Amino acid sequence: MTGIRSPGILGFVAPVLQIDDLCRRFGERIALDHLSFEVSAGQVVGFLGPNGAGKTTTMRAIFDLTDLDSGTITWSGTAVGQAQRRRFGYMPEERGLYPSMLVGEQLQYLGKLHGLSARDASNAMNTWLERLGLADRVNSKVESLSHGNQQRVQLAAALLHGPELLILDEPLAGLDPAGIDVIGEVLAEQARAGCCVLFSSHQLDQVEDLCESVVIIDHGHLVVAGKVDDLATSGPRRLVVRIEGQRSASWLDGVAGVEISEVRGGDARLVLDPTVDSNAILELARSTGRVTKFVFERRRLSELFREAVA
Amino acid sequence: MKFIVPALVLIVLAARLWRRHRGAARTPRAKSDRLRGDVALVMAREVRERFRGRVFKVTTLFVLIVVAAAIIIPVLRGGKxxxxxxxxxxxxxxxxxxxxxxxxxxxxxxxxxxxxxxxxxxxxxxxxxxxxxxxxxxxxxxxxxxxxxxxxxxxxxxxxxxxxxxxxxxxxxxxxxxxxxxxxxxHARALPITSVEPGAGKSGGRSPTQATSVIGTVLIFVMLSQYNTWILMGVMEEKSSRVIEVLLSAVRPIQLLTGKVLGIGVVALAQASLIVAFALALSKAVGSSLLHGSAPLVVVSTLVWLVLGYAFYCWVYAAAGSMIERQDQVQSLVLPLSLPMIFGYIMALTGASSGSPSMLLKVLAFLPPTAPFTMPVLVGFGVVTWWAFLISAAISVLCTVGVARLAATVYRRAILRTGSRVRLREVFH
The missing domain is CATH 3.40.190.10 (Periplasmic binding protein-like II)
Incomplete structure (x- = not known):
């Protein structure tokens, strides 16, 4: 099983969400195909994949919102049941709140359903509405809020009871940059506080900024999982070279083990075989002209994603 | 004095032992308490939202006005x-x-x-x-x-x-x-007929008792229609607004369904009790004959059948609500569902107007979908023995248990299926 685990500190083992061999078929379409991965608490994990890859089905399966043909889901070694789910927070892809219910009452109701006392639910509601900039909307009906604010209320509903595991399906969709920043901060805070945060998104640049780790699935099965830094620096070296006056990469003609992936604005992006000596490339560049840029580049998450699901 | 200290020590020890015993037994109980607590939470929300809603206030006022008119107008006419x-x-x-x-x-x-x-x-x-x-x-x-x-x-x-x-x-x-x-x-008097409602009016003319049963039947129809619509629309709203996914991430479908049904049931009973109390008080105040004699028995029977009728139909409408998510799908589902109610209602009113209960009316009084309307009318005629009344109620309760189980299965399987209207064969596929 591929996993993303945080190292234990002084014998403390962080809770782990373990997805093991999930299969789900809708008629002829296979949504989950022996999907397995695990993520541990204390980190923000991006759950990526193209449309129809099985992300939402996996998230719904964690909350028993879809039947599984086979497979198991455990939290810290225990099969996920009603008692565990009550300690999880969930923000579904299609936002769902009672439209005509007051924001404050709705949050308190959802908090109590997750096991909070009336007083704790009220305190948590006030805290989160304040934190998300909605303190003045406590007595507003949900339907009277803007899309972005409804999204914030939905996030508050998922966070109210201090969940151990936070599952967010496309939490950044439709948000302005300020909204994305707020949610990013909140997710990072939650992870620092020991929560396991798993969220899906198609906004890969934001995911790269927010996440320590990613899980990429396609056609219902795992493609890649690991820490973003490790994945970005893994694989062949990527080199960007700029030579004054050179608009092409013809100076590399005939050099073995070097693939020219892109030439744009004078920057030549090269992919080097492990056998290629980068100093030899530097010497060749200097003999061609004045070298103004010579940088090894990380792979962007978007490149990683495209490679993974290609 | 010398016995007080040992006695206190014994009491303290006994209390600690008892608390420890309670603590050991708490785990399973806590779970069941939690389940009941969730149902109570859902129920409380339903009650609060319904009482707060404009529809409830307007409907209650409307029914109270109609009941007042039905009581006062005959008295005024009688006064002239x-x-x-x-x-x-x-x-x-x-x-x-x-x-x-x-x-x-x-x-x-x-x-x-x-x-x-x-x-x-x-x-x-x-x-x-x-x-x-x-x-x-x-x-x-x-x-x-x-x-x-x-x-x-x-x-x-x-x-x-x-x-x-x-x-x-x-x-x-x-x-x-x-x-x-x-x-x-x-001073010769007719012999009494032993029945659930002794001394009811003779056949051939409508006695005050029968008039009460007719008013009761109309109330049952109006109120059941209203509560069933609440259930249907309430379930559909949760599905269409997608709040259902958030709710079911915390509670089980059966808890959500039970809480909703009980909550609206409490509102229904409260509304019905208010109307009956109002009718009784007004009748007494104006000296109406509608609640004289054995008519209070008809009132009680109406309340009993309102509860039994609600218990039977609420599950059906909840299951139906879980299969749809748009307003335009409501009509196509409501008409076939309400046909048994409409049939029972028309048969009950026709039977009451005819002056004598037909065999069909007596049969319908033992079928759970039509009994809530026809049984109170039979009680109004005074032709129902207490054991026949109980048998009909028992049949209704038994069928309600079966319908509730079936409805819970449909609800659980259909509530999370979005898109087009869910068909029954898809649910049981």
């Missing part, structure tokens, strides 16, 4: 009873006065009796219209003009009834009956 003046030539004995007044009462008239010194004087009074009829020495009834056989006015019916009763009284006298025998015969 026509008074007829009857002249009496000869001695006006108490028995004669009683016969005249009872004849008038049967057709809803009030009479004023005036003595006439002679037949001629009575004729003059008849001619002037000051008296409507005159009784001449208890041998004849004199009128200004002869009664037409087609005249069915209350005055005409009164004169016919008076003539008949005076004839009977004369026959009793001719038979030389003693006063005691005469009293015995004139």
């Amino acid at each position: 009873t026509k008074v007829q003046t009857i002249g009496i030539v000869g001695s006006s004995t108490p028995s004669l006065q009683a016969t005249v007044r009872s004849s008038a009462a049967t057709v809803g008239l009030t009479v004023r009796l005036v003595p006439e010194p002679s037949v001629n004087a009575a004729k003059v009074e008849l001619g002037s219209g000051r008296i409507y009829a005159a009784i001449v020495y208890t041998r004849a009834v004199l009128m200004e003009s002869s009664l037409s056989p087609t005249d069915v006015s209350s005055s005409a019916q009164f004169v016919r009834s008076l003539a008949e009763n005076l004839g009977i009284a004369k026959a009793f006298q001719a038979a030389k009956l003693s006063t005691a025998q005469y009293e015995t015969i004139t």
Whole structure:
């Protein structure tokens, strides 16, 4: 099983969400195909994949919102049941709140359903509405809020009871940059506080900024999982070279083990075989002209994603 | 004094042991408490939201106005009873006065009796219209003009009834009956019929008890239609707004469904109780005959069948609500679902109007979908024994258990299927 685990500190083992061999078929379409991965608490994990890859089905399966043909889901070694789910927070892809219910009452109701006392639910509601900039909307009906604010209320509903595991399906969709920043901060805070945060998104640049780790699935099965830094620096070296006056990469003609992936604005992006000596490339560049840029580049998450699901 | 310290120590030890024992047994109980707590939370939200809603307030007010009208209007009409003046030539004995007044009462008239010194004087009074009829020495009834056989006015019916009763009284006298025998015969009463509602009205005419049962049937139909619609729309709203996913991430489908059904049930019972209490108080205040005699039994039976009817139908409508998520899908589902209710309602009203319960009505009173409407009408007729009533209720409860299980399965499988309307065969596929 591929996993993303945080190292234990002084014998403390962080809770782990373990997805093991999930299969789900809708008629002829296979949504989950022996999907397995695990993520541990204390980190923000991006759950990526193209449309129809099985992300939402996996998230719904964690909350028993879809039947599984086979497979198991455990939290810290225990099969996920009603008692565990009550300690999880969930923000579904299609936002769902009672439209005509007051924001404050709705949050308190959802908090109590997750096991909070009336007083704790009220305190948590006030805290989160304040934190998300909605303190003045406590007595507003949900339907009277803007899309972005409804999204914030939905996030508050998922966070109210201090969940151990936070599952967010496309939490950044439709948000302005300020909204994305707020949610990013909140997710990072939650992870620092020991929560396991798993969220899906198609906004890969934001995911790269927010996440320590990613899980990429396609056609219902795992493609890649690991820490973003490790994945970005893994694989062949990527080199960007700029030579004054050179608009092409013809100076590399005939050099073995070097693939020219892109030439744009004078920057030549090269992919080097492990056998290629980068100093030899530097010497060749200097003999061609004045070298103004010579940088090894990380792979962007978007490149990683495209490679993974290609 | 020396026993106090050891006794206190013993009490403290016993208390600690008891608390420890409670703590050990708490785990499973805590779980079941939690489940019940979730149902109570869902129920409380439903009650709060429904009581707060404008629909509840408007409907309650509307029904109260209709009930008030149904009670007050007959009383007001009864208060305007026509008074007829009857002249009496000869001695006006108490028995004669009683016969005249009872004849008038049967057709809803009030009479004023005036003595006439002679037949001629009575004729003059008849001619002037000051008296409507005159009784001449208890041998004849004199009128200004002869009664037409087609005249069915209350005055005409009164004169016919008076003539008949005076004839009977004369026959009793001719038979030389003693006063005691005469009293015995004139005070003869029909034998009581043993039933759930003893002493109900005779067939052939609508007694106040039957009128009460008709009002009860109408109320059951109106209220069940309203509560069923609440259930259907409430479930559909949770599905269409997608809040269902958030809710089901914390509670089980059966808890959510039970909480909703109980919550709306509490509102229904509260509304029905308010209406009945209002009707009872108003009837007493204005002296209505609608709740006299055995009519309170009909009221109780109406309340019982409102609860049983709600219990039966609420699950069906909840399951139906879980299969749809748009307003335009509601109509296509509501009509077939409401057909049994409409059928039972029409049969109940038709049966009540016909004056005698048909065999079909009696059969329908034992079928759970139609019993809430037809059984109160049978109770109004006084033709239901207590054990038949209980058997019908037991059949309804048993069927409700089966329907609830089926509905819970449909709800659990359909509530998370979005998109087009879910078909039953997809649910059980």
